[in-house]
Each structure stands twice: as C-alpha cells, then as structure tokens.
Amino acid sequence: MVKDFLVFLDAGHGALDAAGNYVTAPSKQYKHSKGEFHKDGWFYEGVFNRTLTNLVARKLRDLSIPYYMVSHEYADISLNYRVDVANWYAKKVKNTLYVSNHANAGGGSARGFEVYTSPGNTTSDKVAELHWNNVKEVVGDRISRYRADTSDGDHDKEARFFVLTRTSMPAILVEHLFFDNYEDAMLLMDDEIVERFAEAQVRTIIEAQGLL
Numbered sequence: 001m002v003k004d005f006l007v008f009l010d011a012g013h014g015a016l017d018a019a020g021n022y023v024t025a026p027s028k029q030y031k032h033s034k035g036e037f038h039k040d041g042w043f044y045e046g047v048f049n050r051t052l053t054n055l056v057a058r059k060l061r062d063l064s065i066p067y068y069m070v071s072h073e074y075a076d077i078s079l080n081y082r083v084d085v086a087n088w089y090a091k092k093v094k095n096t097l098y099v100s101n102h103a104n105a106g107g108g109s110a111r112g113f114e115v116y117t118s119p120g121n122t123t124s125d126k127v128a129e130l131h132w133n134n135v136k137e138v139v140g141d142r143i144s145r146y147r148a149d150t151s152d153g154d155h156d157k158e159a160r161f162f163v164l165t166r167t168s169m170p171a172i173l174v175e176h177l178f179f180d181n182y183e184d185a186m187l188l189m190d191d192e193i194v195e196r197f198a199e200a201q202v203r204t205i206i207e208a209q210g211l212l
Contacts, residue, residue, distance in 0.1 A: 002066040005212070006093045007205050008086040009069050010100040010163060011053035012173075013046040014076025022046070024076040030105065030180040037189060043179045045103045046076070048188050052176065053101045055198040056205075065205065070098075079162040087168045095212035097127065097205065098171035100163045103179040103188055111184045112145030114175040117156045118164040127208045128156035128172045134200040134207075142196070143177060143187060170212065174201070 014024035020039075022029060028045040037043040053071070060067045068089060070082040090096040104114065115131050117124040132155040136146065148155040156172070164171050176197055177184035187193045 002093050004093070005066060005095045005209050006089060006097075007060070007065070007067045008089070008096065008098045008167075008169075009053050009057055009067050009071070010082055010098065011046070011049040011069075011071040012100055012102040013049060014072070015044065015046040015050050015074040017074050023074060027105065030185070032182055032185060035182070035186065037185060043185045043188070045105075045179050046074075048103050048176070048179065049101045050074075052194055052198055052201075055194060056099075056101075056201050059198060059202045060205065063202070063206075065202075079166075083163055083166045087166075090167075090169050095209060096169040097208055097212065098163065098167045098169055099201065099205070100161075100171070100173040101201075102173060102175050103177055104175040105180045106178050108180050110178050111181050112147040113139075113143055113177060114147045115156050116159050116161060116164060116173040116175070118171070119158045119160065121152070123170040123211055124164070124172055125152075125154055125156055126211050127170050127204065129154045130207050130211075131172060131174065131200065131204040132156065134203045135197065138200040138203070139193065139196045142193060144183065170208070 013028045032041045115128045117128045149157045
C-alpha cells in the first residue's frame with residue numbers, strides 16, 4: 001500500500017461500451033453539423049474525459065507517481081461510489097489529492113477553460129491556482145479563453161459539486177473547454193492540445209504534493 005502520496009483520477013461521466021453505446025446522460029454529448037468527432041459529428045464528453053485522464057495516468061506511471069482511477073473504463077458509476085472509494089483509500093495514505101476531468105457545455109457560444117473548487121478558502125484553492133498557472137504556461141494562447149472568478153483573489157470558480165464537497169482530501173474539477181462549441185470541440189480533438197492539458201495536470205500533481 002502506498003504510504004505517502006496518492007492521487008485519485010476521475011474521468012467524468014460514462015463513455016462507449018463494447019457495443020458502441022454511449023452510457024451516460026444525453027446532456028453529455030453534442031452533435032455538430034460538421035466534422036466527424038467521436039462518431040458521425042457526435043462529441044461524447046465522457047470519451048474525451050477518459051482520453052485525457054488515461055494520458056495523465058500513463059504519464060504518472062512513467063514517473064512512478066502513485067495514482068488510483070476511481071472512474072470506470074466506460075460505465076457511468078455513481079459519484080457516491082467514486083468518492084467513497086477515494087475516501088476509504090485516503091485513510092491509509094498520508095497525503096492525497098482528487099482530480100476530476102471534464103469538458104463543458106454552454107449552449108454553443110461559450111468557450112474556454114475553467115477550474116473549480118468547493119466554496120471557501122481551502123488547500124484545494126492553492127492546488128487549483130497551481131493548475132491554472134500550469135495550463136497557462138503549457139497550453140497558453142492555443143485556446144481561446146481562460147474563464148476565472150477573481151473576486152476572492154485567485155482564478156478558480158467555486159461550486160458545491162459532489163466530488164468537491166464530499167471528498168475528504170483537496171479536490172479540483174477541471175472543465176477543458178466547451179464541447180458544444182465547434183471551435184473548442186475541434187481543439188479537444190487535437191492530440192497536441194490534449195497532450196498539453198495532460199502535461200499541465202501532471203505538473204500540478206507533482207507540485208501539489210508540497211501543499212498537502
């Protein structure tokens with residue numbers, strides 16, 4: 001059992017099962033009028049979430065950084081289960097971190113990158129600020145916009161998302177652009193953009209160990 005540090009990786013929602021069925025909520029997909037995307041113009045958020053999260057996992061494995069995947073390969077398992085698993089293992093490890101990966105939807109016109117934490121000033125805010133800075137450095141102006149709430153002195157947005165308020169460790173939820181916007185969706189299908197998002201996340205995980 002890992003004793004000192006463990007990061008929990010959560011690829012949001014569900015994905016495609018063996019029969020090619022998208023096993024998550026209809027709101028987590030969008031059919032564009034042009035482009036192939038994941039299937040016949042459909043962008044499946046859960047598929048992207050796993051593409052990115054699996055790349056982060058591979059990078060962590062190459063660096064011998066311990067991680068645990070709380071999401072399923074394709075099933076949209078409950079948030080309660082994901083959090084319960086993380087909280088159980090967190091009791092056995094000195095320092096832990098939870099990272100939930102998503103892409104956003106906003107009616108087609110919204111664009112940009114966001115990172116969320118739970119309300120209040122916590123260690124999660126410091127981790128989110130690390131990640132904001134790493135994405136700005138590694139991804140930079142290759143994406144259209146960085147969406148922030150600076151009213152409390154940092155860049156993260158705050159929300160009472162289940163995985164942010166029910167986890168027993170610092171947790172961030174990352175929204176990687178808007179999949180229902182064509183330009184953002186095209187960026188999310190770009191291998192280099194995904195690579196850069198993953199690289200930024202690995203750097204955040206490494207640096208966050210000094211905050212926990």
